[in-house]
Amino acid sequence: MRILQSMKIYADNAATTRLSQTALAAMMPCFSETYGNPSSLHSVGQKAAEALYAARAAIAKELNCDAKEIYFTSGGSESDNQALMSGAAWGAKKGKKQIISTAIEHHAVLHTLDKLKKQGFSVTLLPVGEAGLVSAAQVEEAIGPDTCLVSVMTANNEIGTIQPIDEIGAVCKKHGVLFHTDAVQAAGTLPIDVKQSGVDYLSLSAHKFHGPKGTGVLFARKGAMLETLIEGGAQERGKRAGTENLPGIVGMAAALHEACEKREENVAKLLPLRERLIEGLAKIPYSMLNGDRNMRLPGNVNFCFEGVEGESLLLLLDDRGIEASSGSACTSGALDPSHVLLAIGRPHEIAHGSLRLTIAPDITEEEVDYIIASVGEVVAYLRSFSPLWKKTHG
Amino acid sequence: MALYSEKVMDHFRHPRNVGVIENADGVGEVGNAKCGDIMKIYLKIENDIIVDAKFETFGCGSAIASSSMATELIIGKPVSEALALTNKAVVEALDGLPAHKLHCSVLAEEAIKQALKDYYDRHGIAYDPKPLEPCDTCCLPEQEHDR
Ligand SMILES: Cc1ncc(COP(=O)(O)O)c(C=O)c1O
Numbered sequence: 001m002r003i004l005q006s007m008k009i010y011a012d013n014a015a016t017t018r019l020s021q022t023a024l025a026a027m028m029p030c031f032s033e034t035y036g037n038p039s040s041l042h043s044v045g046q047k048a049a050e051a052l053y054a055a056r057a058a059i060a061k062e063l064n065c066d067a068k069e070i071y072f073t074s075g076g077s078e079s080d081n082q083a084l085m086s087g088a089a090w091g092a093k094k095g096k097k098q099i100i101s102t103a104i105e106h107h108a109v110l111h112t113l114d115k116l117k118k119q120g121f122s123v124t125l126l127p128v129g130e131a132g133l134v135s136a137a138q139v140e141e142a143i144g145p146d147t148c149l150v151s152v153m154t155a156n157n158e159i160g161t162i163q164p165i166d167e168i169g170a171v172c173k174k175h176g177v178l179f180h181t182d183a184v185q186a187a188g189t190l191p192i193d194v195k196q197s198g199v200d201y202l203s204l205s206a207h208k209f210h211g212p213k214g215t216g217v218l219f220a221r222k223g224a225m226l227e228t229l230i231e232g233g234a235q236e237r238g239k240r241a242g243t244e245n246l247p248g249i250v251g252m253a254a255a256l257h258e259a260c261e262k263r264e265e266n267v268a269k270l271l272p273l274r275e276r277l278i279e280g281l282a283k284i285p286y287s288m289l290n291g292d293r294n295m296r297l298p299g300n301v302n303f304c305f306e307g308v309e310g311e312s313l314l315l316l317l318d319d320r321g322i323e324a325s326s327g328s329a330c331t332s333g334a335l336d337p338s339h340v341l342l343a344i345g346r347p348h349e350i351a352h353g354s355l356r357l358t359i360a361p362d363i364t365e366e367e368v369d370y371i372i373a374s375v376g377e378v379v380a381y382l383r384s385f386s387p388l389w390k391k392t393h394g
Numbered sequence: 395m396a397l398y399s400e401k402v403m404d405h406f407r408h409p410r411n412v413g414v415i416e417n418a419d420g421v422g423e424v425g426n427a428k429c430g431d432i433m434k435i436y437l438k439i440e441n442d443i444i445v446d447a448k449f450e451t452f453g454c455g456s457a458i459a460s461s462s463m464a465t466e467l468i469i470g471k472p473v474s475e476a477l478a479l480t481n482k483a484v485v486e487a488l489d490g491l492p493a494h495k496l497h498c499s500v501l502a503e504e505a506i507k508q509a510l511k512d513y514y515d516r517h518g519i520a521y522d523p524k525p526l527e528p529c530d531t532c533c534l535p536e537q538e539h540d541r
Contacts, residue, residue: 309430311454315406329430330454330495337430349427385412387434388427388452 007321009367013208013299014157014185014358015325019251020210026254027212030247037243039233048246055253062260063202063219064193071218071226071236072249076184076205079218080108082229082240083180083201084151088116090178090225091148098146100124102134102163103343104156109182110339113151122146131292132159132344136167143171149178154186158327158340158356159291160300162190169198178224184208184216188259189267189298200224204256206248211255215248266361270298273359273368277301280372284379286393290341290354301357302327304346305375307389308353308382310337316378317355322371327354349388398455399489405459410466413448420516422508425501431457435465435505437476439513444468444476449505456488456495457502463487464502477510477525479503 010018030051036044038052053067060067073079084099091097101113103125113123124142126134139150150172155162165181172179180201183192188209194202200221207213220226220239232241259266278301281287286306305313310328317324327338329352336342337351346354357371383389398406415436425431431453438446447465451458464484468476481499485491491499507526514521 307452309453309457312406312458315403315455319407328454347428349430352427352430382452385409385450386452387423387432387450390450 007367007370009322009363009371011322011324011357011359011363011371013360014160014356016207016213017210017360019212020255020258022258023211023251023255027247027251030250034246034250038246039235039243051250052244052246055249058253058257059217062192062256063217064195065219066222068237069194069219069222071220071239072244073216073218073240074214074245075216076106076182076203076208077108078229079203079205079216080106080180080182081112082218082227083203083220084109084112084116084149085229086220086225086227087149087151087178087180087201088119088121089227091121093225094148096146096148097121098124098144099149099151100126100139100142100147101151102126102128102153104128104132104159104161104340105151105153106157106182106184109151109153126152128161128343130345131295132156132161132290132340133292133295134163134168136164136171139168140171140175143175143177147175147177149180151180151182154181154183154192155190155297156291156340157185158338159302159344160185160297160358161291162186162295162297165197165199172200173198185297187256188263189270191263192260194219194221206252206255209255209259211252212248215245215252217252262361267298269361270359273363273365274298274301276365277357277359277368277371280369281375284376287379288350290344290346297358299359299361301359303355304341304350305353305355305379306350307386307392308379310352310354312382313353313355313375313378316381317374320374320378322374325356325358327356328352397492398459399491401463401487401489402456402459402491405462405488406455409449409458409462411446411448411462411469412450414450415446415448418448418509420509420511420513422505422510422512424504424508425453425457427452430454431498431501433457433461433501433505435461435502435509437468437506437509437513439473442473444471444473453498453501454495456491456498459488460484460491460498460502461505464499464506468506473510473513476506479506 036048038049056067178200184205202219204217206215290302310326311330329337341351418436419439420437423434434450436448449461451461481503484499511526
């Protein structure tokens with residue numbers, strides 16, 4: 001097989017992204033100059049407090065909310081946990097114990113819902129159909145007098161499908177139900193405006209939009225109940241204790257600003273390349289695109305290839321300089337393949353042969369063509385000695 | 395730290411004995427598609443010696459490497475030795491496998507046993523069924539972890 005040794009293509013941006021130079025430059029002084037504790041009264045502490053204040057204001061501006069509605073967390077998982085626990089606490093207070101979500105949420109949401117189930121909440125997970133989408137009508141139908149909270153992700157991390165968040169927000173408002181959205185995968189390619197979408201809680205994670213790892217945001221609308229998960233000092237207005245991760249927060253603010261500023265430009269670059277990738281991979285026999293063809297993130301491509309297993313596919317692509325991901329159970333050490341692929345109706349054996357390519361705007365047409373050719377070669381090679389392939393299509 | 399040893403990667407990248415033996419004396423297939431691994435082993439046996447072995451595998455890196463190593467370990471050996479091959483021997487020959495991948499080596503052991511059972515059945519050779527019973531180790535439950 002032809003291998004271009006020099007190629008190095010990172011196509012796993014849904015897992016994490018490379019820190020942007022702008023974010024890095026913004027972070028550096030926080031280590032050497034603004035290293036104080038924002039709670040300290042001396043000069044270096046107050047400098048840190050100012051940087052924290054500025055970062056909060058900058059993020060609030062991007063999300064179209066008040067700075068007081070921004071809470072810094074350790075990332076998407078913590079934000080999701082805190083949002084759901086808060087919505088549930090409000091429900092418990094009101095005697096409402098039903099929560100509505102979807103079958104394809106991230107485990108940060110699904111596992112928190114499992115925990116809430118054990119605490120006596122009833123959880124309705126809406127099916128998403130083969131396209132991987134839910135509708136506002138489905139949400140409205142599921143809402144009852146007992147519903148306290150709806151949690152629907154803005155965009156899915158595996159198949160990239162984009163949910164009708166604004167419409168769902170309107171339905172929730174109409175019925176007086178709290179609404180959380182995990183927007184972790186959306187930042188940078190989809191517009192985020194918490195006023196327009198009418199969300200009460202929204203989760204973000206910096207490392208998904210070229211910011212640093214271990215830092216995130218929970219937006220909580222003023223007046224929406226907020227539970228404290230981490231007890232201690234009075235940081236984040238008593239809602240999240242712990243000395244602030246200032247370098248992370250400042251880097252996140254810089255990354256978010258850059259991502260929002262370049263959003264349209266980046267989307268314009270990504271879309272034709274995503275289309276080229278999808279069209280190229282669709283030519284591989286017995287391949288199928290996962291997730292809706294149109295309502296999907298501009299950088300997300302996810303395919304299943306019959307008769308091959310995802311981990312071996314990934315390892316051979318890695319040998320060719322292509323870094324990607326798979327929903328195969330073997331890649332995660334899980335019992336079952338991706339719950340998302342199962343939820344869109346892929347049988348187990350086909351879900352094991354999935355490949356997720358999540359591209360960044362710096363990818364070139366030549367690299368896309370190289371990916372298409374490489375995936376085609378590797379799939380054909382693995383099928384050449386796959387008993388499953390022979391059984392079904394031999 | 396890399397997921398796999400150099401040995402595993404070598405056998406995964408350059409699997410030995412891939413393919414089919416036409417008119418094989420014994421064929422064994424184990425695993426199932428639902429769990430993400432199927433292993434099929436073909437044996438050519440002459441005078442009680444395994445003169446050739448080939449495999450076809452649908453599965454992850456360690457499944458392919460385990461099949462490759464297992465065939466290497468039995469070629470040229472008497473049937474009795476192949477019958478005694480353990481998954482542990484396959485793992486050792488591969489310089490280890492991650493804990494959650496050990497079942498791949500078990501599949502390789504079982505595939506060989508199934509092929510030998512098939513050989514006995516086809517040739518009307520009486521055998522002790524005990525060591526040939528498949529142990530049901532398809533998927534081992536592990537933690538899920540998504541990104
Ligand atoms: C949709 C979604 N939600 C939540 C998370 C968790 O974010 P973090 O890794 O920052 O905790 C991720 C990424 O892992 C994600 O893709």
